[in-house]
Amino acid sequence: MSVARHLLGVRGESIAEEWLVMNGWSVLNRRFRSGHRDIDLVVSQHQNGRSGRTVAFVEVKTRLSREFGGPLGAVHWRKQRELARAAREWMGRFREAGDAYRFDVIGVTFAAGAAQVTHVENAFLVR
Secondary structure, three states: OOHHHHHHHHHHHHHHHHHHHHOOOEEEEEEEEEOOEEEEEEEEEEOOOOOOEEEEEEEEEEEOOOOOOOHHHHOOHHHHHHHHHHHHHHHHHHOOOOOEEEEEEEEEEEEOOEEEEEEEOOOOOOO
16 A cells, blocks of 8 residues: 555544544544454444443545545445454453444545545444
């Protein structure tokens, strides 16, 4: 991966994190690693009237344009499988009673110099 591409990804993750925090999420981990697998962001949110919390494992995809398709289409089945494996490792270490889990994808696209954030909740299910 080129340095420029890596820096773009880091910038997108930072924007996604800021967006999530502004929308009531708390960051539990950034770039959680399990072997060679990683999860960009692990975030949580307490739900009103419910015990426990919602924990989202978030994959962030950043693109400079939509010319070659949007960032959300880049989370293919292999990536989903790797995210699920890393998420199981995270749950084994940090699970709390009453937690509910899901996989989200955030797309960050730069258009005319501004970042556009698209958050897809429950982007995929793992069997």
